[in-house]
Amino acid sequence: MAHQHPDFILERMATLSHSVWRESARWMVRLGRNERPLLLMILTLSLGAWGFVALADLVMEGETHSMDTHLLLSMRAADNPSEPWGPEWVHEMARDLTGLGGTAILTGLSLAAVGYLALIRKFHLMTFLIVAIGGGIVVSTLLKLGFDRPRPDLVPHGSHVYTKSFPSGHSMMAAVTYLTLGALLARIQRRRSQRAYILIIACLATLAVGASRVYLGVHWPTDVLAGWAVGSAWAAACWTVANLMQRRGDIEGTPSS
Numbered sequence: 001m002a003h004q005h006p007d008f009i010l011e012r013m014a015t016l017s018h019s020v021w022r023e024s025a026r027w028m029v030r031l032g033r034n035e036r037p038l039l040l041m042i043l044t045l046s047l048g049a050w051g052f053v054a055l056a057d058l059v060m061e062g063e064t065h066s067m068d069t070h071l072l073l074s075m076r077a078a079d080n081p082s083e084p085w086g087p088e089w090v091h092e093m094a095r096d097l098t099g100l101g102g103t104a105i106l107t108g109l110s111l112a113a114v115g116y117l118a119l120i121r122k123f124h125l126m127t128f129l130i131v132a133i134g135g136g137i138v139v140s141t142l143l144k145l146g147f148d149r150p151r152p153d154l155v156p157h158g159s160h161v162y163t164k165s166f167p168s169g170h171s172m173m174a175a176v177t178y179l180t181l182g183a184l185l186a187r188i189q190r191r192r193s194q195r196a197y198i199l200i201i202a203c204l205a206t207l208a209v210g211a212s213r214v215y216l217g218v219h220w221p222t223d224v225l226a227g228w229a230v231g232s233a234w235a236a237a238c239w240t241v242a243n244l245m246q247r248r249g250d251i252e253g254t255p256s257s
Contacts, residue, residue: 110129166226172227
């Protein structure tokens with residue numbers, strides 16, 4: 001084989017590099033245009049999982065106790081920590097909001113969503129929803145048993161509790177249920193405004209449930225943060241799997257406009 005001049009080799013390498021860069025840029029533009037929702041869910045999954053692991057480590061080391069105590073007491077009356085901040089109607093509202101993360105409400109909403117999906121003949125999506133929410137319940141139960149963190153004992157509890165504290169089961173299952181329902185139901189809406197509305201309501205409900213748990217003194221703030229983190233990660237994982245299954249034709253997609 002004839003010896004090739006170094007300048008020729010460099011020119012060929014430059015041409016090849018330019019071609020690779022051009023194709024990579026084109027692929028990234030296409031990915032950014034068409035896959036932004038999928039990338040966002042993967043990012044949410046990664047951040048949620050990382051956040052939960054980091055927070056769990058700090059909690060187990062006892063490094064969050066001072067912050068937990070300060071935030072918990074900041075939601076109580078300054079002259080009487082046994083009383084939540086605000087008038088009685090605020091106390092009642094908090095009890096109503098915390099019920100949105102209770103077993104009865106979440107089960108009822110899940111069954112209603114399953115029934116709706118059955119009515120519109122989205123049977124694969126219906127099955128996936130059952131598995132996603134059922135799996136979230138299993139994960140929540142195992143995490144509580146594994147960490148075995150005691151409930152706050154600084155103030156009287158404004159709601160009956162039966163399980164351990166970390167992570168907050170109400171916060172986690174609210175995130176799992178509302179975000180999973182929101183993401184999956186949004187996928188079968190034709191208009192972007194309808195999808196956005198569903199997802200905003202799901203996020204607000206999740207935040208309200210978690211805040212009410214701290215207000216009622218039944219959870220440390222880090223319990224709620226951990227519940228939000230792992231619940232959001234689980235919902236994002238479910239959404240990502242649903243997206244991939246739809247691409248393969250294993251699950252029903254969004255109806256055409």
